[in-house]
Amino acid sequence: MPDYGLKDQVAVVTGSTSGIGQAMAEALAAEGVNVVLNGFGDAAKIEAERAAMEARFGVRVLYHGADMTKPGEIADMVAVAQREFGRLDILINNAGIQHVAPIEDFPIDKWDAIIAINLTSAFHATRAAIPIMKAQGRGRIVNLASAHGLVASPFKSAYVAAKHGIVGFTKSAALELARSGVTVNAICPGYVKTPLVEAQIADQAKARGIAPDRVIEEVILAAQPNKSFVEYPHLAGLLLYLVSDMGASTTGAALSVDGGWTAA
Ligand code: NAD
Numbered sequence: 001m002p003d004y005g006l007k008d009q010v011a012v013v014t015g016s017t018s019g020i021g022q023a024m025a026e027a028l029a030a031e032g033v034n035v036v037l038n039g040f041g042d043a044a045k046i047e048a049e050r051a052a053m054e055a056r057f058g059v060r061v062l063y064h065g066a067d068m069t070k071p072g073e074i075a076d077m078v079a080v081a082q083r084e085f086g087r088l089d090i091l092i093n094n095a096g097i098q099h100v101a102p103i104e105d106f107p108i109d110k111w112d113a114i115i116a117i118n119l120t121s122a123f124h125a126t127r128a129a130i131p132i133m134k135a136q137g138r139g140r141i142v143n144l145a146s147a148h149g150l151v152a153s154p155f156k157s158a159y160v161a162a163k164h165g166i167v168g169f170t171k172s173a174a175l176e177l178a179r180s181g182v183t184v185n186a187i188c189p190g191y192v193k194t195p196l197v198e199a200q201i202a203d204q205a206k207a208r209g210i211a212p213d214r215v216i217e218e219v220i221l222a223a224q225p226n227k228s229f230v231e232y233p234h235l236a237g238l239l240l241y242l243v244s245d246m247g248a249s250t251t252g253a254a255l256s257v258d259g260g261w262t263a264a
Contacts, residue, residue, distance in 0.1 A: 015095025019194030
């Protein structure tokens with residue numbers, strides 16, 4: 001493994017009590033990065049995970065419960081990171097939710113929540129992080145977009161709109177920050193078997209009256225040419241490259257990790 005040179009840096013990872021965010025937080029902690037965890041879940045489980053990360057990786061790990069629909073709480077999370085650690089090197093905008101329905105039946109509150117959590121929260125967190133990173137002369141912002149930030153699927157209008165939006169936001173932020181030492185990039189994964197996707201498999205199996213295995217093969221991985229789920233290390237490898245000095249010239253990019261999905 002290369003030395004990514006990240007020891008003693010500080011990262012905020014939104015939505016890191018589960019799935020991709022948790023895996024990315026652990027990948028950073030394994031490189032010596034102090035981490036602020038965020039997300040919902042059982043308080044005792046979150047505390048156990050926080051303490052386990054500290055013990056396993058020998059870094060400091062804090063938890064901040066900011067709700068990604070609340071701009072003031074998001075700003076506070078970034079302020080707490082800077083206050084507690086004295087710096088902020090890496091911001092991973094990862095929190096996200098999904099809802100699947102035809103547009104004419106799409107619940108308005110679900111549309112609003114998806115846009116708020118999957119898109120607008122990244123604006124609020126980035127807005128708060130930029131002055132800190134600019135003052136440091138270096139920073140790394142990575143947005144978890146999706147293959148759905150580049151192509152669409154039916155019945156996921158809010159998610160596809162939010163993910164296309166986050167790709168556009170990534171490009172705009174990268175141009176604004178191009179001479180500041182701060183890079184901004186989007187990672188666009190195909191399907192990763194997280195709790196978010198497990199729930200989709202169960203829902204689709206019920207809706208279609210078929211077994212979960214058939215849903216995986218015929219529905220979930222239908223668009224993914226390699227017919228394999230993306231695994232956490234495949235994302236962590238790209239993340240570590242982007243946040244290290246090796247990633248200094250990569251900014252404004254939407255990088256696919258999708259088994260060929262968006263090549264088709
Ligand atoms: P997940 O459901 O496992 O985790 C989502 C995280 O976001 C959790 O920690 C949850 O508590 C947090 N969260 C949700 N609402 C929140 C809120 N209002 N405030 C704070 N935290 C909140 O999901 P995941 O599959 O790990 O997805 C993570 C990101 O990756 C999302 O942006 C998702 O769109 C994206 N993504 C996932 C896949 C996939 O196949 N799983 C593919 C492409 C992109």
